[in-house]
Amino acid sequence: MGLVAGVVALNALLAAVGYCVLYPALRGRSALTYASYAGVALLMGAGLVPLVLSMLAPTGLHIGLPAFAVVAAVLAAVGLVAGRVFRLDADPRRAVPPAGRLEDAVVTVAAFGIVAVLGIVLVGGFRSSPWLDDTWYFWLPKGRALDLVGLDPRLWSPNPHLHVLFGNDYESLWFIRPDNPLWWSILLNLDMRFVGSIDMRAVNGELAFLMIGFVGAAARLLWGRVRLSILLPALLVLLSAPEFLRQAQGGDADVPLAIYLALAILCAVGWLALRSRFALALFVVFAATAIAVKSEGVLELVLDLAIVSVAAWRARRALLPLWGAAAAAVATSVPWYAWRSANGVSNVFSLRNALSPSYLRQHTNLLHGGLRILGDHLTSIREWSLIVPLAIALGLVGLVRERRIAWLAPAAFLGFGYVFFVWISWADPEGAFRLVASAYRYVTPPIVLAGIFLPVLGERLLRGISGSGSGGPAR
């Protein structure tokens, strides 16, 4: 099909599948309402189709275009049939127009900024090959292997026999980081199949579509609940963070992980705050996808859910369904974990090391390095703009005013995420290398997660100041 047409066609199909799956929640709504869910639909389809394919991969099935067509058709059919049987209320709110001219001008400027940045991301994506070599060294080749030979242990299982010496350095002939799940590899291979050849610019084109879907989905889910003069500027702050944009052209899986994790936790909070079954259903899909993107996805999800659970302890009756939904999301990765276990593909992160005081005592240099390097990336305004200071400042102001611990949840995502990755790096035999090579990416999911809550924090603060407030969201 060619580069642009191929990537556009794949994403249009994924969005169509997403719409079918959303049918129980959108049936009977207006065309405008359907259009407003385009971002959610794209991320649903892009999440679900490769997720189901990755569940099938351990059976030995070749994950190419025929498998894609069947899975996409089945998912779409299931969604359409489900829409006839039961109904979920998406509860699409309408935004209250800005009250004053200044507020309206702020909304207009922010909306322009979002469209402009996403437009440049899209154009730039199709003009750039990923700058990170992981993309062509193992993420995409794994997808090609799943398509051409299936999930072959020869390529995934570590085998000391399969080493080659170049100069003074050994290189392995199996895939490095074989423990990572298959979702991103499968999606990238589908892009190449639709393009018709291996064109690395399709990777960044796909990332641009995911970024657009992310902003569209976040805006839709918060629309009418957060006033526009807060929602759009806050999304612009998140979207325009230089490091977020830079990584969106790196080709690695950290940006998709950050996107799906952030939306999963946002939906978890939507369930707890509103008891929205639609939010809970979205949570399952987004959380399952986050787990299927990278190995650390499941750990980050559990950590962030634990923070949300503590912060929302007042709504503890709603926690059981939430954790049940989280268990369902984890269950979608069981086939992959079982295959890994059967084929000796262990995690690069060793829990035994992580819990061994003697091991950790012998590697305190990594602790110091981790604290410093990860801390530098986490607090860098040059990299992440105002996301971190705003999340902490707004949370503290809210805490002082209302004395409710829930205000600190976004700051806790950052703080505990930081501690978590320091601990992982400390316990990692290759922590020194990975801290230098990858620490800037470790902090991406917690920062994006904190960033998606900036509009919520801002809205609650403003609502507290102005009562229900003019120009406030519809209730």
Added chain:
Amino acid sequence: MFGPLPLRVRLGLVALLALLTVAVAFAPGRLSGPIRRLANYRADTRDPIYNAPIDGRAIRRAGAILPDSRGVTYYIHTRPVPQLGHDLIGAGLLFFLPAVPVPSPREAQWVLSYDAPTLLPKGVRAEKTYRVGERIYLIRVRQG
């Protein structure tokens, strides 16, 4: 969604913002840096951005010649430069599948000879040689 801002004022604001964006995009020096980087003014090719100087066309040619069968094996023969070896392994995994790499020429049916000091490693003999680039060959071999 639209507030009290008159349509003309709103359009004027958008036009001003668009003008500003275009001006920044074409401004000389550091001002245009963020947009230049993001839009990637000098577009990349479809090939991976290799760390070592790899001939992407030669790799694609070799990939097109290798038989499309999972039973096919190949060996990478090159200079003893770690980064070059690393990138060639990655390029092979990307472009040569379903053929799989092997660690020894004795296990290989094909050899990718990439800017190597000798055409072939010891222990194998050429059956058919394809020149795919400058000092780059794909060679069907038999054990010597």
